[in-house]
Amino acid sequence: MAYDALKTRLCGVTTALVTPFRNGEVDYRAFADLINWQIEEGIQALSPCGTTGEAPTLNTAEKIRLIKSCVEVSARRVPVIAGTGTNDTLSTIALTSAAAACGADAALIVTPYYNRPSQEGLYRHFEAVANNTQIPIILYNVPTRTGVDLSLDTIERLCKHPAIIGIKDATGDLDRPKRLIRRLGSRLIQLSGHDTTSTAFNLEGGDGTISVISNVVPAAMVAIHNACQRNDGCSARSLAFALKPLLMALEQDTNPVPIKYALHHTRGLSPDVRLPLVRANEETMAAIRRALAALDPDAHPIAALRDIDGNNRTQLAVVPR
Template sequence: MNFGRLITAMVTPFNETGQIDYEKTEKLVEYLLANGTEAIVVNGTTGESPTLTHEEKLQLIQYVVKVVNKRVPIIAGTGSNNTYASLELTKQVESFGVDAIMLVCPYYNKPSQRGIYEHFKTIAEATKLPIMLYNIPGRTGVNMLPETIIELAKINNIVCVKEASGNLDAMTKIIRETPSNFSLYSGDDSLTLPILAIGGAGVVSVASHIIGKEMQQMIFQFLSGNVVDAAYQHQDLLPLMQSLFIAPNPTPVKAALNYVGIDTGSVRLPLVPLTETEEKVLKEELYKVKQTYNVG
């Protein structure tokens, strides 16, 4: 299953008191849809899901589904390191009209590969929704091996994986040994072009909040056979992509959105705003891209 080439893992806008700001959320959704986003992940790590209450998650997912109104697919982040809590949240969002769910590899518990398999299998068997697996060992402390993903891909409603291991060899194996209707998405903006080159479907992106149209153009150039132009564009965009991770995500991208006039508020503890030095680096890279592509 394919959700398009450019999926945005959406930030969660907050107001001055740190509560979800639904007016800002609606404006952000409209901005993303106008700037290249083909699907939206809501309540992912970029949406600060670890700091949202269960009730906030339900309200946010339901609200975004309503605002989007079937214009693009909505993928709800319902994963955690608690299998049955993830299953319960998944069942609750089914009735909201989401198009799929994203399940992160269980963090902190450090399960075995067999445990990882059984975790995802148990949730998959309890829902009819399509499932995007999410492998991000840098945050979870455990790497879901290609063999595990290949085995999970045999389950009908497990349709794709967001791969943020950074291992192109492992990704090549996954793409080669999974069914043709199973998709692999980059979980790292900076690897979008390399992953397209090995047969990946696209990217679940943070940078698309700021350079969605430019990333779409790069993807289009590559798929049209203009690989040299795509490579040049990748080279232009890479420093900004890297600066958007100068501090823990989503702190830099929220700051960048505010710089370009899309108010999403600050971050919740334990995340903190950028330092002056970090702000300076981010603003410099935004300025360079703006000079080239007229962003913001």
């Protein structure tokens, strides 16, 4: 797929997929079911093996199989953005090359964590990956997880490389989209990596979201994005406000612990996570159940928002199995 065409297809909502486990092993059947449901609900791209997918506790063979499974199950219906970042440049190159061989459309590469490189080190890391792999790259900036923040100057340097096509911004800084647009125009697609601020981010010039909450409410997140694209801030904010209780409940524990419980409650997926993460406690589970119950389509204000995207398929209701 040509880079410009891919950039257009990635302007939307990408689900940062959870990795389902069963008895400590990856549940590939449940993973496939989740992928198919996401596509049926209108999600625009899929991202396996990221933070939400518990990449730090997946071994290399599991990552490659998950990426390959995502490519095969999605069957080119939507792009696949494979999480391939590590804090070792050579390992990142190897995993990114493997993702390309699996057929992934792009790689999502997080800033190196723990070793906390300088801005020059960050630049050289991403440059080396871009120079030694055959796949478009989306930078992933999440300082709260990694301890380093890609500066605007470094992003501007990096976007001169033709393989670097976008950035997932999980800083929560709502000034960044416009500041990058002033510097770079449309050279770099900007994707929010922070569900709580994603509506404001996209109304300020962002191009989409790589979302956690869309694991549970994909159609609602697509509706919010479409409202942002129409510059219909009133509708976008109204629907985002309806999701606020669930967003707050999902922040009561470390991602992906809460979203896995939400998927367990709504779609029957196992809530299992791998150590050192543990399942959600009762307080978090109760908060999630209350928030999901509030999304009843007959409850105000959800009923008025069900068709916000202009069709009858889009609605916010979540009905537990």
